[in-house]
Amino acid sequence: MDKISHSVMKKDHAPKVSGRSVYVSDYPPEGVLCGKMLRSTVARARILDVDAPPLPDGYFYVDARDVPEENAVEIVLYDTPVFCRETVEYIGEPIAMLCGPDEKTVERLRDECRVRYEQLEPVLDPNRAQETFFEYKFGHGDVEKAFAEADKIFDETFETGYHEHAYLETQGMMAEPEENGRMFVHGSAQNAYYIHDAVKRVLGCGDGGVHALQDVTGGGFGGKEEYPSILGCQVAVAAHKCGKPVRCVLDRREDMQCTSKRHPSVCCYRAAVKDGRVTALDVDVLFNAGAYSTLSGLVLQRAVFMAEGVYSIPHIRVHGRAVKTNTTPCGAYRGFGAPQVFFAVETLMNHIARDLGVDPLVFKAAHLARQGDLTATCGRYHFPIPLPAMIEKIDRACGYRKKAVSYGQPQSGRYRRGIGLSLCSHGGGLNGATENELTKSVVRLHKNADGTVEVLAANGEIGQGLRTTFPKIVAETLGLPLDKVFYDHPDTARVPNSGPTAGSRSILIAGELLRRAAVKLREQWADGQEQEVEEHYHDPDFLIPFDMEKMEGDAYPAYSWSVSVIELEVDTLTGISKVLGAYGIFDVGTPIDRNIVMGQMEGGFLQGIGFASMEKMAYDRNGFIRNNNFADYLIPTAKDVPNLKTMLHVESYPFGPYGAKGAGELPLVGAPAAYLAAMEQALGGRPLHHVPFTAEDTILALAKEER
Amino acid sequence: MVNGYTASSLKEALTILAETNAVPYAGGTDLMLENRPGVKYLFLKKIPELRSITADERYIRIGAAVTFTEALASPLVPPLMKEAVSHIAAPAIRNAGTFGGNIGNGSDKADTVVVEFAADAKARIVSKEKERIADIDKVFLSRKHLGLSDGELIAEILLPRKGLERYAYTKVGGRQSQAVSFVSFAGVFGLENGRITNAAAAFGAAGDAVQRYRDIEKSLIGKTPDEAKKVKADYLRAYEERILVNQSRVGPEYQRIVCLNLLNDFLSRFGV
Numbered sequence: 001m002d003k004i005s006h007s008v009m010k011k012d013h014a015p016k017v018s019g020r021s022v023y024v025s026d027y028p029p030e031g032v033l034c035g036k037m038l039r040s041t042v043a044r045a046r047i048l049d050v051d052a053p054p055l056p057d058g059y060f061y062v063d064a065r066d067v068p069e070e071n072a073v074e075i076v077l078y079d080t081p082v083f084c085r086e087t088v089e090y091i092g093e094p095i096a097m098l099c100g101p102d103e104k105t106v107e108r109l110r111d112e113c114r115v116r117y118e119q120l121e122p123v124l125d126p127n128r129a130q131e132t133f134f135e136y137k138f139g140h141g142d143v144e145k146a147f148a149e150a151d152k153i154f155d156e157t158f159e160t161g162y163h164e165h166a167y168l169e170t171q172g173m174m175a176e177p178e179e180n181g182r183m184f185v186h187g188s189a190q191n192a193y194y195i196h197d198a199v200k201r202v203l204g205c206g207d208g209g210v211h212a213l214q215d216v217t218g219g220g221f222g223g224k225e226e227y228p229s230i231l232g233c234q235v236a237v238a239a240h241k242c243g244k245p246v247r248c249v250l251d252r253r254e255d256m257q258c259t260s261k262r263h264p265s266v267c268c269y270r271a272a273v274k275d276g277r278v279t280a281l282d283v284d285v286l287f288n289a290g291a292y293s294t295l296s297g298l299v300l301q302r303a304v305f306m307a308e309g310v311y312s313i314p315h316i317r318v319h320g321r322a323v324k325t326n327t328t329p330c331g332a333y334r335g336f337g338a339p340q341v342f343f344a345v346e347t348l349m350n351h352i353a354r355d356l357g358v359d360p361l362v363f364k365a366a367h368l369a370r371q372g373d374l375t376a377t378c379g380r381y382h383f384p385i386p387l388p389a390m391i392e393k394i395d396r397a398c399g400y401r402k403k404a405v406s407y408g409q410p411q412s413g414r415y416r417r418g419i420g421l422s423l424c425s426h427g428g429g430l431n432g433a434t435e436n437e438l439t440k441s442v443v444r445l446h447k448n449a450d451g452t453v454e455v456l457a458a459n460g461e462i463g464q465g466l467r468t469t470f471p472k473i474v475a476e477t478l479g480l481p482l483d484k485v486f487y488d489h490p491d492t493a494r495v496p497n498s499g500p501t502a503g504s505r506s507i508l509i510a511g512e513l514l515r516r517a518a519v520k521l522r523e524q525w526a527d528g529q530e531q532e533v534e535e536h537y538h539d540p541d542f543l544i545p546f547d548m549e550k551m552e553g554d555a556y557p558a559y560s561w562s563v564s565v566i567e568l569e570v571d572t573l574t575g576i577s578k579v580l581g582a583y584g585i586f587d588v589g590t591p592i593d594r595n596i597v598m599g600q601m602e603g604g605f606l607q608g609i610g611f612a613s614m615e616k617m618a619y620d621r622n623g624f625i626r627n628n629n630f631a632d633y634l635i636p637t638a639k640d641v642p643n644l645k646t647m648l649h650v651e652s653y654p655f656g657p658y659g660a661k662g663a664g665e666l667p668l669v670g671a672p673a674a675y676l677a678a679m680e681q682a683l684g685g686r687p688l689h690h691v692p693f694t695a696e697d698t699i700l701a702l703a704k705e706e707r
Numbered sequence: 708m709v710n711g712y713t714a715s716s717l718k719e720a721l722t723i724l725a726e727t728n729a730v731p732y733a734g735g736t737d738l739m740l741e742n743r744p745g746v747k748y749l750f751l752k753k754i755p756e757l758r759s760i761t762a763d764e765r766y767i768r769i770g771a772a773v774t775f776t777e778a779l780a781s782p783l784v785p786p787l788m789k790e791a792v793s794h795i796a797a798p799a800i801r802n803a804g805t806f807g808g809n810i811g812n813g814s815d816k817a818d819t820v821v822v823e824f825a826a827d828a829k830a831r832i833v834s835k836e837k838e839r840i841a842d843i844d845k846v847f848l849s850r851k852h853l854g855l856s857d858g859e860l861i862a863e864i865l866l867p868r869k870g871l872e873r874y875a876y877t878k879v880g881g882r883q884s885q886a887v888s889f890v891s892f893a894g895v896f897g898l899e900n901g902r903i904t905n906a907a908a909a910f911g912a913a914g915d916a917v918q919r920y921r922d923i924e925k926s927l928i929g930k931t932p933d934e935a936k937k938v939k940a941d942y943l944r945a946y947e948e949r950i951l952v953n954q955s956r957v958g959p960e961y962q963r964i965v966c967l968n969l970l971n972d973f974l975s976r977f978g979v
Contacts, residue, residue: 414972573968574879574890575961614881631740631887632956639883695881695889696961703964 004476004658007595010468011486012216012461021216024172024187025249032174033060033099035238035248036110039258040088040095043122043326043623047088050095051114059100059109062238069204073230074197077133080292080329082202082233087120089291090326091624092258097238099246122326124623126266126288129323133289134297136304138551140378141315143272146280150272154352158269158344159690160672162617162625163262163333166635169218171259172249173231175199175239183236186213186491187247189228190220190460190501196492198229199236210236211493220462221607222332225502226295227259256628260331261617263287263299263322267307267344272315276356278349278367280315283307285341289322290329296322299330301431302503303337305555308376309345310387310423312369316376327623332502334604335665338426339611339672343691346422346673350680351687360677361391361401364423377432379544379554386651387423390563390585393649394421398583400565407681416684417580419567420677424670427556428508428662430499432546435509441537442496443513445474445521449530453478453521455487455514457498459506464664465596466506472592473511473657477518478525496534504662507592508558508653513537515657540655558653560661561587564605564670570682572702575695577679581643582609584670589653589661601646601667608671610636612691711748717756717833717862723749725835725858733757733772733808736800741812757807757862760784766865768831771807775819778806785866787874787893791822794878797885807861810843813851816888818878820847821911823864824919825893826871831863840865850915870897870905875973879965881956888912889957890965894973903927903935903979908970913962914951923949932978939971939979946970 015021038050052061064071064083071085072078084095098110123129147153173187173195185199195212203209212232217224231248238246250259265287272280285303289296304320353363369375371384395401403419411417429435444456455474461467471485478485498510517535524531539545539557546553565583570576584605591597614634619625627633646667652659672691680688683701690697712729714720723729732748751757757772760781767783775792778784779801784792795801795818809817810830822828823843830846832839835858845854846861855861873896880886890913897905906927910918923945927935935942950966952959 573972574877574965576879578883627956634881634886636882637884695879696957699961699964703960 001594002590002658004472005591005594007593008468008472008482010465010596011471012467023169023218024174024215024247027174027247032245032247033101033242034103034106035097035099035235035246036106037094037248037254038096038098038110038113040084040091040093042088042117042119043091043124044120045088045117046086046120047084047095048116048118053109053112055109056105059098059105060238060242061096061098062241063096066241067202067237068240069202073233074201075226075229075294076297077293080230080294082237090328091622092328093291094234097234097248099238099242122623124325124327124619124621126264126286126323126325129325131324132321133293133324134300134322136301136320136551137318138377139317140374141280143280143282143315143317146274146315147272147282150274150279152273154271154273154348154355156269156348156351157689158267158347160265160340160343161692162264163611163615164256164617164633165221165223165261165333167219167221167223170250170252170255171224171227171231172247173228173235174245174247175232175235176245177239177243181209183210183239184213185210185232185236186215187228187232188217188224189214190224190462191458192460192490192492193458193497194226194229194500195232198233202233203236203240211491213491214460214489216489217460217462220501221334222336222502223260224462225332225500227331252630253628256633257625258328260294260329262333263289263296263330263337263340265340267341269344269348271348271352273352273356276358278311278313278352281308281313283318285318285320287322288325288327288330290325290327292329294329294331296330298431299332299337301337303341305377305427305431306338306425307341307345309342309349310369310425311367312373313367318376327619328625334607335668336503338665339608339669342422342424342669343672343676347676347689350677354685361421365391375555377555378552381559382542383558383653384651385561386587386649387561387563390561390587390649393647394563394565394583394585397645397647398565398567398581403567411684414572415569416572416682417567417569418678418681419565420674420681421563421565422670422673422677424562424564424666425559426504426662426666426669428503428558428560429505429556430503432553432555433548435499435537436539439499439537441499441509441513442534443498443510443517444496444532444534445514445517447521447531449528451484451527453480453485455485456495457487457510457514458490458492458495459498459510460490460501462501464600465593469507469592469596470511470514473515474518476658477515478522504560504664504666507660508656508662509537511592511657511660512655558656558661560589560663560666562666562670564674566609566671566674566678568678568682570679570698575698577613577695577698579609579641581645582641583645584667585647585649586666587649587651588663588666589656590650590659591648592658592660597648597663598646600663602644604665604667605646605671606636606641606644608668609641609675611668612672612675612693614692614694616692616694711750713750713753715753717754720749720751720754721833721835721858721860724860731811731860733805733811734774734803736804736808737812751807762868765868767868769806769864769866771861771863772805775801775804785871787826787871787876787895788819788822788866790876791818791878791893794818806864810847810861811853813847813853815850815916816891816912818888818891818911820917821891821909822876822893824909824917825895825907826866827907829865830861831865832859833862834858834860838862844919847917871895873897873977875976877969887956890962892966892969892973894970896977898977901931903930903932906974908973910950910966913966914953915955916951918951920946920949927979935979939974943967943971
């Protein structure tokens, strides 16, 4: 193991476990107004008027009329309002914020508001959507010809549901007008600069009129990528109106019902098979984006870019759409569109193999992409693809092949077993040309006269360990002890924009910039002096530039790889499935800290198993999400997957810091397909097409079989 | 903050209950779900009369304020009840939750109540003026409805000492811990001289009720297991028609199928 991989105690370990960390709810309430949201109770309506009760002194009603500049939150497009415009577009959309010193009084005033709606017909079914936010098409080869010449054509549709982030700390933001006229916005978030830019635009105040800080954050998983920009704008507008600090922390039901989730998907895959091989794929991806566009375009991009899975198919055509429905806007969630398509393509490959009478793993191995092959977007796999070696390792660790044969025999009796395997990749970094042309990350190192070094970057610690791993990279490069290098939560007043905490990019992109900055600092190190160095991102030379018009080029510089195996036992009387073992092997390049990476791998894998099995969330025919609490939306506990084994395979990446690649999202991506494959085997081999596949689904499937 | 009264004897508690509208508090594990503003609580934890597990000739008597953890440690508590208790929530909840509270909060998903139904348990109900023994189904009526008058308190749960040896219990929840039951099942079987003396079957959580159908059970009583086998199809059909199901965390079809599967499995275990 590389020296840098040796685990250290996380820099934020002691304050977090001792309870000393200050989260946004922990700032003393004195002088701070509490904000509570008045939300739409209908999925689509024109607001005729709002009858608010008389407000006591010191209490405020804040809505769209109070937005100083434009009532539009900058995300990718500008369709998300700070407070609703003339219409509301989903249940839970903020109409106004009530603010005041006493929480209970604010709640009462909010509850006494009467909203008169002129109800409009909502669109709840994405298949019947009238508005497409984003649409992408690309491909290569001659798909029509391949289908015309096929021996057999497979045509299957796969569906996935909502997936709630279930971070420990709900969304919460606070805005404080400063004496110098600046607005200070801070809270639970991933990207201080997103908030900074959004608030700047809403207040019309210019870069100097605002700064944003990420407070200690209790988990994100993508859920705090774009949403804090919206909440940040809301508290900033309120603080601007009230002239006092305003804090708004969502309660759990509010958070689960009204904030972003993973996009529900419908993926239609057609495959042409000739001489036992898949010669063409024709893929149609539909994402339910919800009421506003938020990050759906970027999430959809990753989905379509990865639609081919880990294979090299000669002819491919991909079409993706993210459509508007009158439901909660969806957004970023660990995996970012990839879990939906990997679920589809991996399950499809299993089905084709079984139909052809071939072992699915043998069939998949025959189609694997290899170094130098084209990607779906006509980029290249520039580096070795270690999946064959990883498959052998996992087989040795869990006996996959042997069990797959054994469980593949006809089973009777109450308990039936199955084992499933999936192969995945995850491209590190933002999609396509985003890093090079839009984000243009910058990092700085500030050396103090006493020889300590501060990392100046914008990536947020959300439990993934950046406050430790960034300093580790810098300390290692400078040859300093780790306690001489530190990284605080980013404040846009102090740090350059090193891009968002997203896309498994923080270590891969910002971490490498920090390494290079440290090399620079090492070269000009002068004892006793204050020094600062800066480093800017540019694409590595090997990269085939991405053309966003044609959707061609390298979508990502480097790929991380995974093999996931899930072994389960179904109780045919109750439909309850017990995960007997979940085995994952992950290549994320060099782990910058082994414990931190293993924590990511275990947590992400378990999160994916939840998505595949029990985490079911849906809206009713009014567009209302009923199971908006942790008694009705279950996530797995440690007892659900006690036998969770994760391993690393290191294929180091020469352009990442010390060989590191992207890590955070990968472990989740393969779980759904592996889970469903195990379930199919336990239920006798019938093809299944959706996740989550719940106990209820199991019982209904068994009942269907009996009939 | 929680306001309330702490009683140190049953007599004192009953006096407070008679004179105030205090809500009995026996564990408080549901406070997070139902913390009603303005309510005054009567804390029962320090009342010795409610804290013991004893046995007399006919009954195991479990005090209403006995915790689940305490029950698991007691040699007196029958295995059927222990099995149900061991699957409740998680250790922290079992350390606080009590038998009286499990009945008192009126949840059809209460894991001990379905066992009490199948076991023909009784409850000793006390008030300032009098006390009475009531069958469990006269105490737990339906979801959020108890057969208690003002001033009455559940003091003990009485489980029969004999006849609970042959049993089946299954809790079906969405995950391995901290799960509200989708469906729960408790069955108690009795066989004397080759003939069935008891075939108690109780269902929890389905249809928002705890259900037991004695008239259907009767169709097996007095028969040998082989004779019972012959009427099993009719027996299962009768349940299929009677069992209440609804759309809650899981759908009605799921509830019905699982209830019947568990019932069928219960009888099969005992040769029927």
